[in-house]
Amino acid sequence: MSEDTSMLNEPLHATRNACKVCAPLGAAMVFKGVSGCLPFLHGSQGCATYIRRYMISHFREPVDIASSSFSEEDAIFGGSRNFKAGVGNAILQYEPELIGVATTCLSETIGENMIAMIRDSQKDVEITSRTPLVHVSTPAYNGSHSEGFHAAVKAMVTHFAHIDAPAHASPTLNIMPGMVSCADLRHLRELAGLFGMNAVLLPDYSDTLEGASWDAYHRLSPGGTKVAEIRSMGRSLGSVELGHTLTTGESAGAWLEKSFDVPNFPLGLPMGLRFCDRLMGALAAISGRATPQSLLAERGRLLDSYVDAHKYLSGVKAAVTGEPDLVIAMAGFLSEIGIRPVICATGTKPRHFKELLAGEMEGGIEDVSIIPGSDHHRLEAAVREAKPDLIIGTSKAMPLARALGIPLLRSGFPIHDRFGAQRELTLGYRGTQALFDRIVNALLEHRQESNPIGYSYL
Amino acid sequence: MSEETKNISILEGRKGQVWRKGEGGAFVCDRQSLAGSVTQRACAFCGSRVVLYPIADALHIVHGPIGCAAYNWDIRGALSSGPQMHRNSFSTDVSEKEIIFGGEKKLRAALDELIPELKPKAAFVYSTCIVGLIGDDVDAICRQTSAKYGIPVIPVDSPGFKGTKRLGYQAACDSISKLIGTGDTSKVGPLSINLLGEFNIAGEAWMIREYFEKIGIEVVATMTGDGRVDDIRRAHGAKLNLVQCSGSMTALAKLMQETHGIPFKRVSFFGMEDTAKAIYEAAGFFCDEVVMERAKNLVRAEIGEVLPQLKAYRRKLAGKKAALYVGGAFKALSLVTALRALGMRTVLAGTQTGNADDYAALRDICDPGTIIVDDSNPLELAKFVMEKDVDLFIGGVKERPIAFKLGVAFCDHNHERKIPLAGFAGMLNFAEEVASSVLSPVWKYVPRRSGLGMEGVR
Numbered sequence: 001m002s003e004d005t006s007m008l009n010e011p012l013h014a015t016r017n018a019c020k021v022c023a024p025l026g027a028a029m030v031f032k033g034v035s036g037c038l039p040f041l042h043g044s045q046g047c048a049t050y051i052r053r054y055m056i057s058h059f060r061e062p063v064d065i066a067s068s069s070f071s072e073e074d075a076i077f078g079g080s081r082n083f084k085a086g087v088g089n090a091i092l093q094y095e096p097e098l099i100g101v102a103t104t105c106l107s108e109t110i111g112e113n114m115i116a117m118i119r120d121s122q123k124d125v126e127i128t129s130r131t132p133l134v135h136v137s138t139p140a141y142n143g144s145h146s147e148g149f150h151a152a153v154k155a156m157v158t159h160f161a162h163i164d165a166p167a168h169a170s171p172t173l174n175i176m177p178g179m180v181s182c183a184d185l186r187h188l189r190e191l192a193g194l195f196g197m198n199a200v201l202l203p204d205y206s207d208t209l210e211g212a213s214w215d216a217y218h219r220l221s222p223g224g225t226k227v228a229e230i231r232s233m234g235r236s237l238g239s240v241e242l243g244h245t246l247t248t249g250e251s252a253g254a255w256l257e258k259s260f261d262v263p264n265f266p267l268g269l270p271m272g273l274r275f276c277d278r279l280m281g282a283l284a285a286i287s288g289r290a291t292p293q294s295l296l297a298e299r300g301r302l303l304d305s306y307v308d309a310h311k312y313l314s315g316v317k318a319a320v321t322g323e324p325d326l327v328i329a330m331a332g333f334l335s336e337i338g339i340r341p342v343i344c345a346t347g348t349k350p351r352h353f354k355e356l357l358a359g360e361m362e363g364g365i366e367d368v369s370i371i372p373g374s375d376h377h378r379l380e381a382a383v384r385e386a387k388p389d390l391i392i393g394t395s396k397a398m399p400l401a402r403a404l405g406i407p408l409l410r411s412g413f414p415i416h417d418r419f420g421a422q423r424e425l426t427l428g429y430r431g432t433q434a435l436f437d438r439i440v441n442a443l444l445e446h447r448q449e450s451n452p453i454g455y456s457y458l
Numbered sequence: 459m460s461e462e463t464k465n466i467s468i469l470e471g472r473k474g475q476v477w478r479k480g481e482g483g484a485f486v487c488d489r490q491s492l493a494g495s496v497t498q499r500a501c502a503f504c505g506s507r508v509v510l511y512p513i514a515d516a517l518h519i520v521h522g523p524i525g526c527a528a529y530n531w532d533i534r535g536a537l538s539s540g541p542q543m544h545r546n547s548f549s550t551d552v553s554e555k556e557i558i559f560g561g562e563k564k565l566r567a568a569l570d571e572l573i574p575e576l577k578p579k580a581a582f583v584y585s586t587c588i589v590g591l592i593g594d595d596v597d598a599i600c601r602q603t604s605a606k607y608g609i610p611v612i613p614v615d616s617p618g619f620k621g622t623k624r625l626g627y628q629a630a631c632d633s634i635s636k637l638i639g640t641g642d643t644s645k646v647g648p649l650s651i652n653l654l655g656e657f658n659i660a661g662e663a664w665m666i667r668e669y670f671e672k673i674g675i676e677v678v679a680t681m682t683g684d685g686r687v688d689d690i691r692r693a694h695g696a697k698l699n700l701v702q703c704s705g706s707m708t709a710l711a712k713l714m715q716e717t718h719g720i721p722f723k724r725v726s727f728f729g730m731e732d733t734a735k736a737i738y739e740a741a742g743f744f745c746d747e748v749v750m751e752r753a754k755n756l757v758r759a760e761i762g763e764v765l766p767q768l769k770a771y772r773r774k775l776a777g778k779k780a781a782l783y784v785g786g787a788f789k790a791l792s793l794v795t796a797l798r799a800l801g802m803r804t805v806l807a808g809t810q811t812g813n814a815d816d817y818a819a820l821r822d823i824c825d826p827g828t829i830i831v832d833d834s835n836p837l838e839l840a841k842f843v844m845e846k847d848v849d850l851f852i853g854g855v856k857e858r859p860i861a862f863k864l865g866v867a868f869c870d871h872n873h874e875r876k877i878p879l880a881g882f883a884g885m886l887n888f889a890e891e892v893a894s895s896v897l898s899p900v901w902k903y904v905p906r907r908s909g910l911g912m913e914g915v916r
């Protein structure tokens with residue numbers, strides 16, 4: 001594919017209102033989904049503070065991220081001194097079971113030797129030697145939060161999964177869910193259960209980023225995937241990996257398959273009938289059980305609602321923006337319910353973005369403008385031209401949706417102008433149903449409000 | 459207090475930054491954050507953005523990888539009565555290629571694209587962490603671009619590792635100082651002031667400006683709320699600088715005193731007492747009886763309007779305990795006074811970047827037993843909140859989950875706030891903000907108050 005090399009010759013331009021944030025944020029999100037894990041960013045403290053702020057505004061939960069707080073000297077002479085001190089202080093305060101270390105632009109650019117530094121720090125301090133440090137390289141100049149997320153999942157798996165790890169107590173499935181909501185995580189676990197399997201979800205921030213009210217302050221939010229579970233991922237029945245972009249490189253699931261013969265099922269995010277059917281097929285194959293009746297009933301109701309609403313959706317055009325995995329799955333879903341996703345934009349430049357979309361879209365991609373590396377400025381230009389009836393994107397698409405008077409359905413990250421994004425279910429037949437209803441109703445509402453007659457039935 | 463919270467310890471290297479009134483001991487501030495301490499502070503870059511970005515007819519472009527620019531996109535509420543350019547996020551979104559070959563070309567291209575199209579009155583070019591490391595000569599590009607388009611193109615030297623927000627304030631002041639003194643002051647009258655460190659959050663600068671206009675004092679420039687390049691260029695025509703709140707722009711005031719002989723006074727517009735004091739300070743400075751008479755009338759009328767309504771709040775809020783954690787100590791001082799006006803007691807007062815003088819004043823006015831803390835972190839704050847059993851926390855987005863998780867009311871007093879809290883009317887809003895949270899029925903049910911634990915059952 002030419003996307004990679006063509007980047008070098010692309011005309012230079014300014015980025016206006018990016019459609020992405022940076023890689024360490026994705027990594028921090030994964031770290032938050034591992035039990036007892038403290039995220040630690042090696043670099044300037046601003047990165048950690050910004051990322052905390054952003055995650056807090058989406059999840060409305062405590063997000064503590066430590067930083068090595070580089071000073072000018074560290075930027076010149078290397079940050080090993082601060083790294084060691086920072087890790088020591090973080091351990092003293094938080095008593096974590098492990099620390100997830102992500103490198104920021106600064107430490108990446110000065111070429112910090114993290115492996116040596118980690119080895120060194122673990123030798124030095126007595127307590128550090130008992131706290132594993134898992135490193136993931138996340139230069140923001142090379143990919144977005146979405147790439148950072150996947151890289152951190154892989155780092156966790158390759159760090160801990162081991163051939164000698166004990167077998168799971170019951171039949172277990174690995175799920176690498178990608179960057180999804182807390183409600184989606186819970187639903188995926190439930191789905192595995194319906195097929196008689198336990199799930200190791202990596203990450204699982206469904207409790208840490210959507211927990212109960214506390215009676216005492218917890219150093220680390222309770223919940224998350226246990227390290228022992230990650231260790232034994234090589235002994236699971238199979239892996240289900242959600243996200244189309246994962247199929248284009250060596251993912252955690254592929255690595256588990258290569259290293260431990262755990263069959264890997266690389267799938268897209270299960271939105272829409274086809275992608276959900278694929279997931280159920282994989283779960284059935286891994287578990288050796290047929291899809292349970294309750295899920296088939298959900299499927300039936302979903303399909304029935306497709307029929308009930310198809311007239312409302314006929315001829316509707318949508319613009320989709322967000323993380324690449326979400327955009328591909330969403331576009332595929334829209335295409336099967338009769339909405340044309342005429343614009344598919346993502347802030348990053350994933351390999352084979354266009355091919356992946358083409359492979360999933362009912363009705364082909366001739367009428368679709370596919371914009372990898374987009375920002376909201378380019379998106380706006382495309383929207384002005386294609387005049388979609390609906391925009392599906394993050395809160396960051398609000399200004400353009402408002403300026404153009406097009407309804408915005410919020411999805412992805414970040415959502416910080418609405419309440420409850422962490423509870424929004426979009427995966428599985430049930431999640432698709434919820435999403436489907438939201439889409440239909442957004443369109444109906446817009447039609448009703450922009451119609452002078454004001455029909456009270458539609 | 460639970461064991462879990464009690465066991466939170468204060469790092470050895472931070473003990474000097476925690477002080478309890480009545481227990482004596484030295485108090486330390488104004489130092490680099492301890493690595494790994496999970497400081498609530500951001501970085502120098504953030505400081506420079508906070509100060510400069512409200513200049514609404516300037517182009518603000520961040521030279522560096524995407525995250526720094528993206529996290530800053532329209533997250534603060536500095537309003538403009540005209541152009542809205544400042545609410546965009548422009549970046550060079552440096553990629554791996556630029557890390558290797560340098561980013562000058564991309565910066566140049568971005569400026570060449572944006573300046574002719576958007577026609578800003580000036581451009582600020584922010585260098586983030588890696589720019590110095592990849593050897594870009596931003597100063598030279600700014601000079602050349604300035605000559606090419608005939609507008610000031612000003613570098614802002616604020617890589618995150620340079621230090622805390624305060625260093626970023628300094629960098630911002632340096633950049634603004636390049637504009638001051640370049641405009642025509644012939645129309646500036648003798649009774650004229652500038653407002654420094656007033657960012658027009660939720661329209662506060664408009665309220666304050668109105669007070670001065672009513673008493674016959676001309677406001678030449680607000681720096682930087684609802685800011686315009688041309689106003690700043692002629693700001694040296696004003697006869698007095700009023701520097702609002704913490705240390706963000708004292709540096710500029712000092713510089714203007716040295717180079718243009720303009721004296722400055724530090725004031726605050728939070729709370730009725732401080733607002734009245736600020737107005738009298740300015741009126742007194744001009745030794746003009748008419749102005750002073752008008753000032754007295756204005757203060758009397760405003761207080762007369764607000765006071766009866768405040769009394770109603772006071773009845774409901776009296777005796778409640780507050781914790782506050784804000785940017786600077788000068789603002790903390792105002793808040794302690796404002797809370798007193800509501801009958802509330804401050805039991806914890808902390809700031810990110812307070813300086814020694816302001817802390818001294820803060821320590822003076824606080825009640826015995828009050829904890830004063832510099833550059834705190836979530837664990838410490840949670841510990842203090844539980845220890846003091848507070849009813850209200852005043853802070854920003856990063857502090858909100860600490861309060862909410864523990865079942866404590868919260869009032870946002872940061873740059874994200876959407877409600878004007880300055881001036882006399884602002885005091886009423888402040889009371890309403892506090893009351894709307896403190897008096898909510900939900901606290902009765904949270905574990906801390908219900909005595910039922912996290913599960914909610916006995």
Ligand code: SF4
Binds near residue numbers: 022047105106524586
């Ligand atoms: S883009 Fe790089 S320097 Fe900026 S916040 Fe992200 S990691 Fe930090």
